[in-house]
Amino acid sequence: MAFRKFLSALGVSAPSVETVVENPRVGPGGTLRLVVTAVGGGADVDIERVRLDVVVRAEDLEYNDKTAWEHPYTVVTVDLDGFRLPAGETVTVRGEVVLPWEMPLTHALGAPITGGRAAVRTELEVDKAVDQGDFDEIEVHALPAQDAILQAYTDLGFRLREAEVKIGFLPELAPRMESRQTESCWQEIDFFFPESVNWGLEELETVLIAREDSLDAHPGGFPPATFVYDELDQQAWTEKLEEHVRAHWQPAHG
Known part of the structure; x- marks a missing residue:
């Protein structure tokens, strides 16, 4: 899980930079630990800033290809202090990025979830010019409570299709969702309806808004059901989710 990017603008003997994610498997609310190593080239250089971006694939920014990964959306950014990089010498700096609960x-x-991609992107600012490094992909694994909700859907006969990140806020999509979203993007997880249930639609879109102690599960564009982590009970949560989904969808869709 590393990349090497040469600062070509500085000449043939430019310094080389490598970023390594020490724990590329993490969950929401977790902390990524990163090591940035720079090896000096043929001249002393001032690295003015090191920026670490955690980025995701956003459907809104990829118009032509369902798997494109060309215009990632930045979820969180951390800036590290700059440093002097002497010719031929090595400088290593460490950084941490705390992921949001959402x-x-x-x-x-x-x-893996189809459509779900995330990475760390490193940018270096040298002499006022920004050099953007390659992606170092990471795995963001569901919290136990998120897994429990997805398992509940599975137990009810739904089949997970894909996930898409949307930019903006849920109330802009549907004010009735009564969302407690704090980040400026959300992830929509799409399920196929059970074949045994004819509700007039092929898919159910669900949004999970997680917090430190609980999460909201929004079925479609409707208000959420709230699940508290300390009360995790798979059977009870499955029953609660089924009741909530049917309360909003069954009357309208058959």
């Missing part, structure tokens, strides 16, 4: 997932129930 961080989009790439993995759930022990498997």
Whole structure:
């Protein structure tokens, strides 16, 4: 999980920079630990700033390809102090990035989610010019409570199709969602309806808004059901989710 980027603007003997994510498997609310190593080239250089961005694939920014990864959306940014890089010498700096509780997932129930991608991107500012490094992809695994909700859908006969990150705030999409969202993006997880249930639609879109102690599960564009982590009970949560989904969808869709 590392990349090497040469600062070509500085000449043939430019310094090389490598960023390593020490724990590339993490969950929402977790902390990424990173090591940035710079090796000096043929001249002394002032690295004015090191920026670490955690980025995700956002559907709004990828218009032509369902798997494109060309215009990632920045979820969180940390700036590290700059430093003097003498010619031929090595300087190593460490950094940490705390992920928000609402961080989009790439993995759930022990498997990758189609459409879920996240990475760390490193930017260096040298002589007022920004050099953007490659992506170092990471895995963002579901919290136990998130896995429990997704397992509940599975137990009810729904089949997970894919996930998409949308930019903005849920109330802009549907004020009735009564969202407690704090981040400026959300992840929509799409399920196929059970074949045994004819509700007039092929898919159910669900949004999970997580916090430190609880999460909200929004079925479609409707208000959420809240689940408290300390009360995790798979059977009880499955029953609660089914009741909530049916309360909003069954009357309208058959």
